[in-house]
Amino acid sequence: MTGGYTGKILRVNLTTKAISTIDTAKYEEFGGGHGIGSAVFFDLVGDQLPFEAFDPRNLIIMMASPFSGTFMPGSGRCEVQGLGPMLYPIEWFGHSNFGGRFTAQLKFAGWDGIVVEGASSEPVWINIVNDKVTIESAKGIWGMDTWDTQEEISRRVIPSLRYGEWAELAENCHTTQTPAVVCCGPAGENKSRLGCLLHGPGSQAALCGFGGVFGSKKLKAISAIGSKDVPIADPKAFMDARLWFRQFQWNVDNPREAERFGKGGPYALISGRPSGGNVLNREIPLTPARAAACASCPRGCRMRLATGDSNDSVCAGTMVINVNGSTKFTRQGNDLMQKYGLGHWQLMPLMSYVQTLYKEGVLGKGKQIDTDLPLDQAGTFAYAEALMRQISLRQGIGNDLAEGCARFAEKIGRYQKDVSSGTLPLVYYGTANHYDPVVEAEWGYSSLLGERDLMLHMMSNYPIHWMAWSGDPYLTAEETAKLYTDAMEPYQGDVFMVDHSDGPTGIYSDSKVKQVAWIKHYEKFWIGAGGFCGWRWPMCITNNTADRRGPTPKAEPRFWNAVTGKNLTFADYMEIGHKIYTLDRSIWVLQGRHRDMEKYPDFVYDRPTRGSDMTMYVDGKWKFDTGQGRKLDRAKVEDFKTRFYKFEGYNAENGYPTRETLEKMNLKKVADLLKSKNKLG
Amino acid sequence: MPEDKEAENKEAAVKKRLSRRDFLVTGGAVVAVDALIATTPAKAVAAPPLPAAAGATYPESKGYLLYDSKKCASCTTCMLSCSLVHYGVQSLSRSRIQIMQDAWGKFPYDVRMAPCRQCVTPVCVQNCPVGAAYVDTANGNVRRIDSQKCIGCQTCLKMCPQQPHRPVWVVIDGVGKSSKCDLCIDTPFWNEKGGPGGKQACVESCPMMAIKFVAQTPDQKETEGYDVNLRNDHWLNLGLVDNSTVVPKMDLAWKVGGGEQQ
Numbered sequence: 046m047t048g049g050y051t052g053k054i055l056r057v058n059l060t061t062k063a064i065s066t067i068d069t070a071k072y073e074e075f076g077g078g079h080g081i082g083s084a085v086f087f088d089l090v091g092d093q094l095p096f097e098a099f100d101p102r103n104l105i106i107m108m109a110s111p112f113s114g115t116f117m118p119g120s121g122r123c124e125v126q127g128l129g130p131m132l133y134p135i136e137w138f139g140h141s142n143f144g145g146r147f148t149a150q151l152k153f154a155g156w157d158g159i160v161v162e163g164a165s166s167e168p169v170w171i172n173i174v175n176d177k178v179t180i181e182s183a184k185g186i187w188g189m190d191t192w193d194t195q196e197e198i199s200r201r202v203i204p205s206l207r208y209g210e211w212a213e214l215a216e217n218c219h220t221t222q223t224p225a226v227v228c229c230g231p232a233g234e235n236k237s238r239l240g241c242l243l244h245g246p247g248s249q250a251a252l253c254g255f256g257g258v259f260g261s262k263k264l265k266a267i268s269a270i271g272s273k274d275v276p277i278a279d280p281k282a283f284m285d286a287r288l289w290f291r292q293f294q295w296n297v298d299n300p301r302e303a304e305r306f307g308k309g310g311p312y313a314l315i316s317g318r319p320s321g322g323n324v325l326n327r328e329i330p331l332t333p334a335r336a337a338a339c340a341s342c343p344r345g346c347r348m349r350l351a352t353g354d355s356n357d358s359v360c361a362g363t364m365v366i367n368v369n370g371s372t373k374f375t376r377q378g379n380d381l382m383q384k385y386g387l388g389h390w391q392l393m394p395l396m397s398y399v400q401t402l403y404k405e406g407v408l409g410k411g412k413q414i415d416t417d418l419p420l421d422q423a424g425t426f427a428y429a430e431a432l433m434r435q436i437s438l439r440q441g442i443g444n445d446l447a448e449g450c451a452r453f454a455e456k457i458g459r460y461q462k463d464v465s466s467g468t469l470p471l472v473y474y475g476t477a478n479h480y481d482p483v484v485e486a487e488w489g490y491s492s493l494l495g496e497r498d499l500m501l502h503m504m505s506n507y508p509i510h511w512m513a514w515s516g517d518p519y520l521t522a523e524e525t526a527k528l529y530t531d532a533m534e535p536y537q538g539d540v541f542m543v544d545h546s547d548g549p550t551g552i553y554s555d556s557k558v559k560q561v562a563w564i565k566h567y568e569k570f571w572i573g574a575g576g577f578c579g580w581r582w583p584m585c586i587t588n589n590t591a592d593r594r595g596p597t598p599k600a601e602p603r604f605w606n607a608v609t610g611k612n613l614t615f616a617d618y619m620e621i622g623h624k625i626y627t628l629d630r631s632i633w634v635l636q637g638r639h640r641d642m643e644k645y646p647d648f649v650y651d652r653p654t655r656g657s658d659m660t661m662y663v664d665g666k667w668k669f670d671t672g673q674g675r676k677l678d679r680a681k682v683e684d685f686k687t688r689f690y691k692f693e694g695y696n697a698e699n700g701y702p703t704r705e706t707l708e709k710m711n712l713k714k715v716a717d718l719l720k721s722k723n724k725l726g
Numbered sequence: 727m728p729e730d731k732e733a734e735n736k737e738a739a740v741k742k743r744l745s746r747r748d749f750l751v752t753g754g755a756v757v758a759v760d761a762l763i764a765t766t767p768a769k770a771v772a773a774p775p776l777p778a779a780a781g782a783t784y785p786e787s788k789g790y791l792l793y794d795s796k797k798c799a800s801c802t803t804c805m806l807s808c809s810l811v812h813y814g815v816q817s818l819s820r821s822r823i824q825i826m827q828d829a830w831g832k833f834p835y836d837v838r839m840a841p842c843r844q845c846v847t848p849v850c851v852q853n854c855p856v857g858a859a860y861v862d863t864a865n866g867n868v869r870r871i872d873s874q875k876c877i878g879c880q881t882c883l884k885m886c887p888q889q890p891h892r893p894v895w896v897v898i899d900g901v902g903k904s905s906k907c908d909l910c911i912d913t914p915f916w917n918e919k920g921g922p923g924g925k926q927a928c929v930e931s932c933p934m935m936a937i938k939f940v941a942q943t944p945d946q947k948e949t950e951g952y953d954v955n956l957r958n959d960h961w962l963n964l965g966l967v968d969n970s971t972v973v974p975k976m977d978l979a980w981k982v983g984g985g986e987q988q
Contacts, residue, residue, distance in 0.1 A: 343933030
C-alpha cells in the first residue's frame with residue numbers, strides 16, 4: 046500500500062470494550078469506503094444474517110477512502126454502513142454518508158475507518174486522538190442535542206482548545222484544527238428510525254436511521270483529530286492533476302458563469318456554483334454570508350451566515366421546516382431538526398403524511414389517532430417544534446411516529462392503501478419518492494435495485510434534467526446524448542443510454558440496462574469507495590468548459606492512481622464497483638431479498654406521470670420532452686429487470702448472484718455462504 | 727461559538743501582540759532568548775547561540791501573500807497543496823498556511839486565514855539564536871527557515887507576534903523542527919518554479935481565488951494590509967454579500983417548482 050491509506054482500520058467492541066485494529070491491506074481489493082465497509086460487514090457478521098438493526102451484532106462502519114484527507118476535489122464524504130432501521134420491510138444493509146471534515150481528521154489521526162460492534166450498557170463516546178483511542182463515559186452528554194454534544198466533546202478532547210491558536214495533541218503533534226465529531230441527537234438516543242448522524246451544524250447522514258443504531262449501542266458520538274500525514278504515491282502527478290482540474294470548476298471571477306447563473310438556479314447545480322445549496326438566503330435583503338465547503342471541495346455549496354443559523358445545511362437540510370412568513374424562524378426550525386438529530390429525508394414525508402391524516406379527520410385531538418399536537422398551527426415554529434420534540438423524545442404520538450413513515454402507516458393499518466395510492470409515496474424500501482421513476486427511469490431502477498433512494502444527482506439528473514428544465518439548455522438534446530454517453534466508459538458510444546422515451550431505445554431498452562449498471566458501478570466504486578460527493582460526481586458534461594465535456598472519465602483514475610500508486614483504468618475501477626454491488630446484493634439476499642420484492646408501489650405504474658424534462662429519441666430525432674401522461678408498464682419493467690440481472694451475472698429468476706459471477710470476482714466465500722443458505726443464483 | 731468568546735479571543739490576541747512588541751522594543755529579546763535557551767534540552771543548545779539582532783533592519787521581501795477571509799470557503803485545499811509540494815504528503819499540521827474554522831460561528835468570524843506575512847521586521851529572523859531563520863537575499867529576500875540549521879528551540883514560534891504563530895512545528899526524520907512559508911522557493915514535489923516571480927501552490931490551488939501573490943509590501947498594521955477584498959463585481963452574482971444593504975442586480979427570486987423536484 047503505497048499511498049492514500051494509513052494501513053489500519055479501528056475496531057471497537059462496545060460490549061467487551063475491546064479496541065483492536067484490522068489491516069487495511071486485507072481489503073485493499075475493494076478500494077476503500079463503501080467497498081471495504083461491505084467486505085468487513087460480510088466477514089464479521091454475514092454468516093449470522095438475518096438479524097435486526099438494533100441487535101448488538103449490527104455494525105456501524107464508517108469508512109474513509111484513499112482520497113479522504115487529500116485535496117481530491119469533492120471527496121470529503123464519510124460512508125456509513127450497517128443494517129438500516131429506517132428501511133422497510135426489511136432493515137436492509139444500507140448506506141448513508143455525510144460531508145464535512147470527519148474522514149479527513151480520521152485519516153490525519155492514522156485510521157482508514159472505524160468498525161463499531163456490540164452495545165454498551167452505559168452511554169459512551171469514542172475518542173480518537175492520533176493512535177490513542179479510548180471509550181469515554183458520555184455522562185453529562187447523553188441527552189444533549191447534537192450541537193451541544195459536539196461543543197462539549199471538543200472541550201473534553203482538547204481542554205486548552207482556543208479557536209485560532211495552535212494546540213498540542215501530544216509531544217510534537219500540533220494542530221490548529223478542532224476535533225471532528227459525529228453524533229446522534231435525542232432522536233437517535235431514543236432509537237428513532239428517523240435518527241440521523243450529525244457532524245458540524247448541518248452535515249447529516251440522513252438515510253437509513255443510523256442515529257437510532259448509535260442509540261441502540263448507547264454510543265453518543267465519535268470524535269477524531271490527528272496531526273499525521275496521509276502518504277501520496279506520486280505527489281507531483283497529484284498536484285498536476287489538481288491544477289488541471291481547475292478548468293472544470295465554477296470560476297468565481299468569471300463573468301460568463303455569473304451571467305449564466307442569472308438565468309436561474311438549475312445552472313448552479315450543473316456547474317457547481319458555490320453556496321447554492323442553502324435555499325434560505327435568497328430573499329432580499331440578503332443575509333451576509335460566505336460559501337462554505339467540505340474538506341477539499343472546490344464547490345463550497347454551503348453557506349455560513351452572519352446570523353449563524355442554517356450554517357452548513359443544504360438542500361433538504363434547509364427545506365423540511367417552513368415557518369410561514371419568517372425566514373429567521375424557518376432557518377431556526379431546520380436547525381432544530383439538526384439539533385434533535387432527525388433525518389430530513391424521512392421527516393419530510395412524515396410531516397406531510399401527518400398533515401394528510403389530519404385533513405382527512407383521522408388524526409387529531411380526540412380523533413381515531415389521538416394526539417395533542419397543535420395540528421391547526423401547521424406552518425408555525427410552535428407546531429414544528431412540538432412535532433420534532435415528540436418524535437425525538439417519543440412523547441405521545443411521537444412514539445409511533447419515531448418508527449418512521451412505513452412502520453407508522455403499518456401500525457395504523459394504512460400502509461398498503463396509502464403507499465399503493467401514493468398518499469404516502471414511499472417508493473424505495475421506506476424512503477420517499479424523489480425524481481420521477483417513470484421518465485428519469487434510471488433513478489428509479491437504480492434505487493429499486495439498491496436499498497433506498499439513489500440520492501445521486503450528478504448522474505443524469507442535474508446535468509440533463511435540470512439543464513432541460515431551465516428552459517435554456519446549453520446543449521441540444523442530440524449533443525447532450527452524444528457528449529454524456531461519450532463519458533460513460535466502458536459503455537461509451539451508446540447514445541441511447543440517455544434516451545428517456547418509452548420507445549424501443551428508451552427506458553425499457555438494453556441501453557438503459559447499461560446505464561443503470563453504469564450508475565450502480567459508479568455509485569459503488571467512485572461515490573462509495575472513493576468518498577465522492579453525489580453533488581459533484583460524476584461530471585460527464587459541464588458548462589464550465591468550452592467543449593462542454595466534463596472531467597469524467599479521465600479525472601477519476603488519474604487522481605486515484607496518483608494517490609495510490611496503482612495503474613488501473615476507469616473501466617478497471619468500474620469493475621470493482623460491479624464487484625462491490627454484487628457483494629451488497631449478496632448481503633441483501635442473505636437478508637431475504639428476491640426479485641419479487643424489487644417492485645414499485647402501484648401508483649408509480651398506474652398514475653399518469655406529470656412528466657420530467659429529459660432527453661428523448663422520438664421518430665428518429667432527439668428532443669427535450671417531459672413524457673407527461675406516460676404510464677409505466679409492469680411487464681416491461683419486469684422484462685427490463687430480467688435483462689439487468691443477466692447483464693450483471695445474476696440469476697434472472699430470483700435476482701441472486703451466481704457462483705460463476707462471484708468466483709470470477711474472487712468472492713468464492715460469498716458463493717459458499719449463499720449456497721449453504723440455499724440462496725445461490 | 728459565542729460572540730463573547732470571539733471578542734475575548736480578539737482581545738487576547740491584541741494583548742499578545744502588544745506585549746511581545748513592547749518586549750522587543752525594550753530590548754528584552756536578548757534576555758528572553760538567553761533564558762529560553764537555558765531551559766532547552768542539552769542537545770538543542772549544542773550550537774553556540776548567535777546574538778539576537780534586535781533593532782536590525784532587513785531588506786524587504788519581494789513577495790507577499792494577500793488573502794480575503796470573506797471569500798475563503800475553508801476547504802483547506804491551500805493547506806494540503808502546501809504540505810504536498812513541500813513534503814510530498816497531505817497534512818494540515820505541516821502546512822505553512824493555516825485555515826481555521828468555527829462552523830457554528832457567525833460570518834465573517836467563522837473563518838481565520840493565517841499565512842506568513844513575510845514581515846518587514848521579521849521577528850523570527852531577528853530572534854533565531856542560530857541563524858536558521860534568515861532572509862534569503864538570493865531569492866527575493868524571502869524570510870525562510872533552514873531546517874538543517876534549526877536546533878528546535880522554538881524561539882521563532884514563541885516570538886512570532888501573530889496568532890496563531892506562523893512558523894510551523896514539524897517533525898523531520900523524527901526530530902522536531904521549525905519551518906515556515908518560503909513562497910514555494912523549495913518545492914521538491916512540484917513541477918513549477920516558485921518564489922517571487924514564480925508560482926505559489928496555495929495561490930494556484932485555491933478554488934475561490936482567495937489568495938493572491940503581490941510584490942508590493944502591504945501595510946504592516948494589524949491584518950488590514952493582508953486581509954483584503956479579492957472579490958470582483960461578479961461575486962455578487964453568487965448572492966453573497968458582506969453587507970445586507972447591498973442588493974445584487976440579478977434576479978435571485980427563482981423558486982424550485984414543478985414536477986417532483988425537491
